[in-house]
Amino acid sequence: MLPRLASRSRPFLATQKRYKWGSNLPPNILKFQYAVRGELAIKASHYEKLLSEGAKLPFDRVTFCNIGNPHQLGQKPITFYRQVISLVENPELMKQTGVFPKDVIERAQHYLKSCNNATGAYSDSRGLLEARKAVAQFIRDRDGIQDPNYTSVDHIYLSNGASPAIQDCLKLIINGEKDGIMIPIPQYPLYSGSVPLLGGTSVGYYLDEDKQWGLNIDELSRAIVDARSHGLRPRALVVINPGNPTGSCLSTENIAEILKFAHREGLIVLADEVYQRNCYEAGKPFSSFKKVHHSIPDIADLPLLSFHSISKGLTGECGKRGGYVEMTGVDAAVHEQYYKLASMSLCPNVVGQLILALQLNPPKAGDPSYALFRQEEEAIFNSLKNRAHIVWKTLNGLEGIECQKPDGALYAFPKITLPRKAIEAATKLGKAPDVMYCLELLDETGLCVVPGSGFGQVKGTFHFRTTILPLEAHLEQVLHKFAEWHKKFLAKYQ
Amino acid sequence: MLPRLASRSRPFLATQKRYKWGSNLPPNILKFQYAVRGELAIKASHYEKLLSEGAKLPFDRVTFCNIGNPHQLGQKPITFYRQVISLVENPELMKQTGVFPKDVIERAQHYLKSCNNATGAYSDSRGLLEARKAVAQFIRDRDGIQDPNYTSVDHIYLSNGASPAIQDCLKLIINGEKDGIMIPIPQYPLYSGSVPLLGGTSVGYYLDEDKQWGLNIDELSRAIVDARSHGLRPRALVVINPGNPTGSCLSTENIAEILKFAHREGLIVLADEVYQRNCYEAGKPFSSFKKVHHSIPDIADLPLLSFHSISKGLTGECGKRGGYVEMTGVDAAVHEQYYKLASMSLCPNVVGQLILALQLNPPKAGDPSYALFRQEEEAIFNSLKNRAHIVWKTLNGLEGIECQKPDGALYAFPKITLPRKAIEAATKLGKAPDVMYCLELLDETGLCVVPGSGFGQVKGTFHFRTTILPLEAHLEQVLHKFAEWHKKFLAKYQ
Numbered sequence: 010m011l012p013r014l015a016s017r018s019r020p021f022l023a024t025q026k027r028y029k030w031g032s033n034l035p036p037n038i039l040k041f042q043y044a045v046r047g048e049l050a051i052k053a054s055h056y057e058k059l060l061s062e063g064a065k066l067p068f069d070r071v072t073f074c075n076i077g078n079p080h081q082l083g084q085k086p087i088t089f090y091r092q093v094i095s096l097v098e099n100p101e102l103m104k105q106t107g108v109f110p111k112d113v114i115e116r117a118q119h120y121l122k123s124c125n126n127a128t129g130a131y132s133d134s135r136g137l138l139e140a141r142k143a144v145a146q147f148i149r150d151r152d153g154i155q156d157p158n159y160t161s162v163d164h165i166y167l168s169n170g171a172s173p174a175i176q177d178c179l180k181l182i183i184n185g186e187k188d189g190i191m192i193p194i195p196q197y198p199l200y201s202g203s204v205p206l207l208g209g210t211s212v213g214y215y216l217d218e219d220k221q222w223g224l225n226i227d228e229l230s231r232a233i234v235d236a237r238s239h240g241l242r243p244r245a246l247v248v249i250n251p252g253n254p255t256g257s258c259l260s261t262e263n264i265a266e267i268l269k270f271a272h273r274e275g276l277i278v279l280a281d282e283v284y285q286r287n288c289y290e291a292g293k294p295f296s297s298f299k300k301v302h303h304s305i306p307d308i309a310d311l312p313l314l315s316f317h318s319i320s321k322g323l324t325g326e327c328g329k330r331g332g333y334v335e336m337t338g339v340d341a342a343v344h345e346q347y348y349k350l351a352s353m354s355l356c357p358n359v360v361g362q363l364i365l366a367l368q369l370n371p372p373k374a375g376d377p378s379y380a381l382f383r384q385e386e387e388a389i390f391n392s393l394k395n396r397a398h399i400v401w402k403t404l405n406g407l408e409g410i411e412c413q414k415p416d417g418a419l420y421a422f423p424k425i426t427l428p429r430k431a432i433e434a435a436t437k438l439g440k441a442p443d444v445m446y447c448l449e450l451l452d453e454t455g456l457c458v459v460p461g462s463g464f465g466q467v468k469g470t471f472h473f474r475t476t477i478l479p480l481e482a483h484l485e486q487v488l489h490k491f492a493e494w495h496k497k498f499l500a501k502y503q
Numbered sequence: 504m505l506p507r508l509a510s511r512s513r514p515f516l517a518t519q520k521r522y523k524w525g526s527n528l529p530p531n532i533l534k535f536q537y538a539v540r541g542e543l544a545i546k547a548s549h550y551e552k553l554l555s556e557g558a559k560l561p562f563d564r565v566t567f568c569n570i571g572n573p574h575q576l577g578q579k580p581i582t583f584y585r586q587v588i589s590l591v592e593n594p595e596l597m598k599q600t601g602v603f604p605k606d607v608i609e610r611a612q613h614y615l616k617s618c619n620n621a622t623g624a625y626s627d628s629r630g631l632l633e634a635r636k637a638v639a640q641f642i643r644d645r646d647g648i649q650d651p652n653y654t655s656v657d658h659i660y661l662s663n664g665a666s667p668a669i670q671d672c673l674k675l676i677i678n679g680e681k682d683g684i685m686i687p688i689p690q691y692p693l694y695s696g697s698v699p700l701l702g703g704t705s706v707g708y709y710l711d712e713d714k715q716w717g718l719n720i721d722e723l724s725r726a727i728v729d730a731r732s733h734g735l736r737p738r739a740l741v742v743i744n745p746g747n748p749t750g751s752c753l754s755t756e757n758i759a760e761i762l763k764f765a766h767r768e769g770l771i772v773l774a775d776e777v778y779q780r781n782c783y784e785a786g787k788p789f790s791s792f793k794k795v796h797h798s799i800p801d802i803a804d805l806p807l808l809s810f811h812s813i814s815k816g817l818t819g820e821c822g823k824r825g826g827y828v829e830m831t832g833v834d835a836a837v838h839e840q841y842y843k844l845a846s847m848s849l850c851p852n853v854v855g856q857l858i859l860a861l862q863l864n865p866p867k868a869g870d871p872s873y874a875l876f877r878q879e880e881e882a883i884f885n886s887l888k889n890r891a892h893i894v895w896k897t898l899n900g901l902e903g904i905e906c907q908k909p910d911g912a913l914y915a916f917p918k919i920t921l922p923r924k925a926i927e928a929a930t931k932l933g934k935a936p937d938v939m940y941c942l943e944l945l946d947e948t949g950l951c952v953v954p955g956s957g958f959g960q961v962k963g964t965f966h967f968r969t970t971i972l973p974l975e976a977h978l979e980q981v982l983h984k985f986a987e988w989h990k991k992f993l994a995k996y997q
Contacts, residue, residue, distance in 0.1 A: 028738065028769035030806050031834025035678035038840050046628060046846035054627070076849075080623035095593035099585045105599060124822075129574035131814075131821040133548070134540060169663050169824070172848050184529035202847055244522065275522035312524050320625075327625040328618075328853035330663070340525025346532050352540035353696055354666050358852040359822035 041206040044198045044463020049447055050075050053457035068455030072487055074475040075457045077253075077419045079325030082478045087324060087385050089378045090367045093117050094360060097128050110377035120363055128359050134352040136167025136333070137359065140366040144317075144333050147369035151285075152300040159303065164336045166347060167365065169357045171283050171318040171332040176203050177350055178314050178334060181343060182245050182277060183209035189241040191232060191276070193224070195422060195464035195472070197253040212236040212243055213465060218424065221413050222255035224248065226266045233274055245277040246270075251284040251295070254422040254464050254474040256397070256415020258293040264301040272308040280315045283332070284418040286322035289394040293416050302337055313337040319364045321419065323389045326368075331361030393419070396477040396484055403488045404475075409499055419478060422461070425471050431502035443471040446498065454494050456487065535700040538692045538957020543941055544569050547951035562949030566981055568969040569951045571747075571913045573819030576972045581818060581879050583872045584861045587611050588854060591622050604871035614857055622853050628846040630661025630827070631853065634860040638811075638827050641863035645779075646794040653797065658830045660841060661851045661859065665777050665812040665826040670697050671844055672808050672828060675837060676739050676771060677703035683735035685726060685770070687718070689916060689958035689966070691747040706730040706737055707959060712918065715907050716749035718742065720760050727768055739771040740764075745778040745789070748916040748958050748968040750891070750909020752787040758795040766802040774809045777826070778912040780816035783888040787910050796831055807831040813858045815913065817883045820862075825855030887913070890971040890978055897982045898969075903993055913972060916955070919965050925996035937965040940992065948988050950981065 050073075057071040073081060080086065092109055096102055096117035103114055123139035124132065135141065141162040148160045168174035176199075179190065183204070189212040192200040196213075204211045214232035216222040233243050248267060250259045259267075271278045280298035288295045302313050318332040336344065371386075372378040397415050404423045405412040412423035427442050435445035443460035451457050461472025479487045544567075551565040567575060574580065586603055590596055590611035597608055617633035618626065629635065635656040642654045662668035670693075673684065677698065683706040686694040690707075698705045708726035710716040727737050742761060744753045753761075765772045774792035782789045796807050812826040830838065865880075866872040891909050898917045899906040906917035921936050929939035937954035945951050955966030973981045 028736075029834070030676070030771055031836035033678070034675060034836060034840055038675055038844065041843075041847075043843055043847050046849075047843075076625065078625045080621040081619070081625065083621075086623045091593045095589040095596060098592065099589035102589060102596070102602070105602060108596070108599060125575070127574040127577075127822075129580045129820045129822050131570065131572045131575070169852060170849065176847070181528060181532055182524070184527070199847060206844075206847075242522075277524055326623045328621075328623050328850065330850070330852040340523070342525035342528060346528055349535075349537055349541075350532065350700075353537050353670070353693060353700075355540075355664065356822065356824070358663060358824040358855055360854045361852055 037206050037208055041202045042198065042463070043202040044459050045076050047459075047463065048444070049451060049457055049459060052448070053451055053455075056451070056455060066455070067453055071455045071457060072479060072483075073457050074478065074487075075459045077321060077476055077478065078327050079419075079478055080327065082476075083480045083483075084325050084389060084478070085385070086326065087371075087382065089113065089372055089382045090324070090326070090364055092378075093120070093367055094363060097121060097363060098360075100126075112372055112376045112378050116367070120366070124359070128363070130359075132356045132359055132362065134348060134354075134356050135165070136357055136362050137366075138162060140167055140362040141165045141333075143366040143370045144335070148297075148299060148335065152297055152303070154300065154303065160299070160335065164339070164344070165333055166336070166351055167331070167333045167357045167362050168351075169330040169332070169361060170320060170327075171281065171316040171334075172199055174316055174332055174334040175199060175279065175281070176207075177347065178279060179203050179207050179209070179245075180350065181346055183207045186210050187240065187242050189236045189243040191229070191236075191243055191246040193247065193249060193252070193465075195254055195461065195466055195474075196247070197249060197281070198463050200247050201465065209244075210241055212241060215467065216252070216255060216257065218413060218467075218470075221416070222252055222257040222422075224257075224259060224263060224267065226270055229267070229270055243274065243276060245279055247279045247281065248298070249281040250298070251287060251417030253281070253284065253418050254420045255413065256418045256420055256422070257413075258288050258290065258416045259296065260293070261296040261301055264296055264298055265305060268298065268302055268305060268308055268311060268313075272311040277312040277314065280313060282315055283318040283321045285317065286390075287393065287419060288417040289397055290416045295417075299335065299337060308338075310338050312339045312343070314339075319361065319368050322368065323386045323393075324364070324368045325389075326361075326364050329361045329364050330358055331365040333365065392481060393477065396479075396481065397421070399484060400475065400477045400488065403492065407492055407495055410495070415477070419476050420474050421477060422464070422472050422474050425473065427471050428499060428502040431498070434502065443473060446471070447473055449498060450491070450494060454490050456491060456494075531700050531702055535696045536692065536957070537696040538953050539570050541953075541957065542938070543945060543951055543953060546942070547945055547949075550945070550949060560949070561947055565949045565951060566973060566977075567951050568972065568981075569953045571815060571970055571972065572821050573913075573972055574821065576970075577974045577977075578819050578883060578972070579879070580820065581865075581876065583607065583866055583876045584818070584820070584858055586872075587614070587861055588857060591615060591857060592854075594620075606866055606870045606872050610861070614860070618853070622857070624853075626850045626853055626856065628842060628848075628850050629659070630851055630856050631860075632656060634661055634856040635659045635827075637860040637864045638829070642791075642793065642829065646791055646797070648794065648797065654793075654829065658833070658838070659827055660830075660845055661825070661827045661856050662845075663824040663826070663851045663855060664814060664821075665775065665810040665828075666693055668810055668826055668828040669693060669773065669775065670701075671841065672773060673697050673701050673703070673739075674844065675840055677701045680704050681734065681736050683730045683737040685723070685730075685737055685740040687741065687743060687746070687959075689748055689955065689960055690741070691743060691775070692957050694741050695959065703738075704735055706735060709961065710746070710749060710751065712907060712961070712964075715910070716746055716751040716916075718751075718753060718757060718761065720764055723761070723764055737768065737770060739773055741773045741775065742792070743775040744792070745781060745911030747775070747778065747912050748914045749907065750912045750914055750916070751907075752782050752784065752910045753790065754787070755790040755795055758790055758792055759799060762792065762796055762799060762802055762805060762807075766805040771806040771808065774807060776809055777812040777815045779811065780884075781887065781913060782911040783891055784910045789911075793829065793831060802832075804832050806833045806837070808833075813855065813862050816862065817880045817887075818858070818862045819883075820855075820858050823855045823858050824852055825859040827859065886975060887971065890973075890975065891915070893978060894969065894971045894982065897986065901986055901989055904989070909971070913970050914968050915971060916958070916966050916968050919967065921965050922993060922996040925992070928996065937967060940965070941967055943992060944985070944988060948984050950985055950988075
């Protein structure tokens with residue numbers, strides 16, 4: 010191993026102890042966790058591979074209820090979106106007469122024109138102007154405020170899904186471990202993962218399970234006072250609405266309280282609103298943080314970051330990776346730095362940008378594609394609503410399980426009362442009890458859910474998150490299988 | 504602004520000095536620079552917007568030679584790739600007889616099957632198995648080593664282009680400002696941008712302009728000794744081959760020297776090989792770092808990270824965002840952490856993954872699409888080669904400009920000898936002289952190039968980077984316009 014070059018007389022340092030990368034990984038990397046694709050998901054993928062190779066397992070299929078991935082479980086894409094994309098990718102197809110509805114062709118032509126026929130080129134790092142215009146108009150229509158100053162294309166940044174946008178925003182906020190980011194407990198693990206990865210500290214605030222996972226301002230106050238008493242500087246407040254994993258939908262009044270609290274305390278608000286189309290209760294419609302922010306003139310300088318996505322809602326185009334952040338009440342200096350950061354990755358993928366533009370500007374009444382589009386969206390919405398109800402009802406009816414009703418999003422997050430012997434068995438294995446529960450469920454049934462410890466929960470309580478996404482035809486069977494297994498589990502550890 | 508909630512008796516801290524986000528951005532964010540989309544590019548976009556609004560400027564179009572974005576300047580996509588994607592997006596089109604060649608349909612069916620007909624679903628965080636298989640087979644074919652152990656799908660991670668993969672790898676390497684990353688001068692600014700952003704320190708090594716920007720091992724030694732004498736821990740060595748912005752293609756022997764140096768010094772090697780299809784000189788073919796690594800048994804434990812992309816080569820699908828990193832000689836612990844990091848962003852976009860699979864596994868002789876595919880690729884290759892030659896020849900013929908011949912990649916990086924008065928004028932403006940040169944060029948001609956200071960250069964020398972990408976029909980005009988302007992600039996400051 011002696012270097013040939015050493016024969017030349019150059020001032021190499023004496024051989025040091027060899028640097029081993031794998032033993033020297035940065036602590037921020039080692040310590041963060043991301044449960045949605047963690048131990049359970051990796052094991053589930055392994056089982057799926059074994060089954061595809063013909064292995065004999067106690068189940069003949071793996072059902073991935075660990076992640077909100079609708080198309081994986083059979084939800085179909087919206088026809089209009091895909092037709093337009095196929096034309097944009099392959100404009101030669103416009104020559105085929107009678108294949109595409111007129112509005113599909115017009116839309117494809119419009120998008121092609123808006124990027125000089127070069128959908129293969131990098132776009133502006135913020136996203137195509139045309140797509141950002143669609144976002145801005147969507148926000149005006151959603152919030153019923155047509156004032157063009159209500160929202161600006163210059164405050165909207167497209168991204169490869171909401172997750173990278175959230176991470177980029179946190180990069181601009183976190184400046185050392187004293188910087189605290191307030192996140193709900195339970196929360197989507199992107200937050201508990203990203204904050205330590207970026208060198209900051211998570212400040213948890215508890216959602217109130219007994220009040221359908223409500224967000225209580227007293228609890229926010231407790232958490233921030235506690236954080237400051239530990240020498241932290243709380244910098245930002247994350248709110249997920251509708252809630253993941255809780256399915257809770259916040260009222261306008263609650264959002265107003267939250268925004269005033271954040272303003273008073275000098276916090277930046279991150280409003281994760283990717284489930285805004287997934288509100289199933291007529292009495293609990295979605296209220297946007299943006300609109301409530303606008304309604305309180307006193308807090309105009311409160312920085313609000315609102316995130317949206319094409320992965321959820323009724324679109325479910327997770328694999329396309331598309332989303333945006335809109336920044337309200339934010340200094341020019343922040344915009345400048347965010348733009349620079351975004352430009353380092355050149356641009357979000359253009360197909361994801363166009364799907365976002367399509368989702369936010371779908372066919373209108375009178376358009377040739379409208380009837381089919383509406384039928385598809387309604388079928389998906391009604392089915393999701395129905396499945397949310399069935400999952401909640403079934404789980405809540407089982408011994409040892411208590412499930413709050415999810416009014417929105419794509420999940421249920423039931424509380425499980427584990428027998429003392431199960432807790433002892435888990436302790437012996439060195440596993441969290443809810444992890445052991447979910448591992449046994451996977452090993453014995455092929456159902457993959459995520460333990461509550463990945464999302465955060467009150468100490469001594471146990472939960473798991475399951476999506477509501479198996480299609481109706483399969484869902485009953487899944488729930489039946491789960492119920493049978495759960496009974497056996499309780500009996501085993503009784 | 505007094506909070507209503509303050510009337511409740513809760514322990515809020517006394518109002519502190521209000522935290523202003525824009526004045527408190529993290530220093531790592533503020534200090535990094537990314538010149539390719541910096542001041543010049545932003546101004547150029549602004550001019551383009553003004554022109555589209557009918558403004559009168561000294562030019563009637565902006566020509567973006569600041570970024571390797573082939574489709575933006577008129578390069579057409581490869582038909583086969585786009586046909587397959589249009590079918591995958593919209594499988595209903597398979598019913599149209601006589602529209603798609605047989606191999607297009609078969610390929611689309613194959614990809615659809617490989618993701619259970621759900622291209623809208625999140626894939627494995629590493630990328631679709633089918634796409635990773637295409638990468639692995641491509642590497643075996645490229646390097647002429649068919650041993651299946653030569654490369655493994657488990658060591659390949661797909662990404663939204665090479666840039667995010669490079670940044671993710673650096674996250675796993677950099678653990679504080681003492682960690683040095685060796686980068687060439689000149690280099691692609693992703694590196695000089697990412698290293699300080701991630702909290703590390705760049706250690707520059709100079710390429711030898713007089714030897715066609717060659718990479719000299721003596722200079723690597725000088726740089727690492729110098730870095731260590733300043734208390735740094737050099738951790739990794741970045742090599743861009745073919746070079747960006749230099750166009751230099753490394754020989755097999757040179758790569759062997761570099762790898763042995765890295766092994767001896769305990770460095771991780773990042774081989775940025777995104778221009779591997781862009782080698783224009785028959786006598787200087789592309790040599791992969793992977794193959795040379797394999798040929799030296801003594802260095803089997805040297806970590807090598809090789810990056811590739813769909814944005815460059817003959818594909819130019821920049822907007823699709825697709826690429827990969829292959830990791831060789833890397834511990835399981837590194838794989839585990841990289842996988843976790845990748846999973847936080849769920850997956851790279853699936854269309855980009857499929858374009859990558861297509862690029863690396865294109866039609867073969869005998870396939871119905873082969874003739875057209877080959878014709879398209881050859882036309883692009885020959886045209887790029889021709890344009891590289893024309894740009895070099897023209898620039899090198901101008902007074903005050905000396906341009907090394909680019910044997911590869913998509914750029915020329917000429918040295919400009921600026922008159923003393925120009926340097927004085929720039930100093931008065933508080934601008935680097937090459938920045939002033941490029942700004943005047945943009946203001947007066949609409950040509951957008953990037954100053955050498957964005958890439959790094961020997962102190963007291965000045966350069967700029969221009970792409971060779973304007974199509975032939977336009978290129979002569981662009982070069983003529985540049986030459987006229989350059990003469991005027993010299994005269995102005997004589």
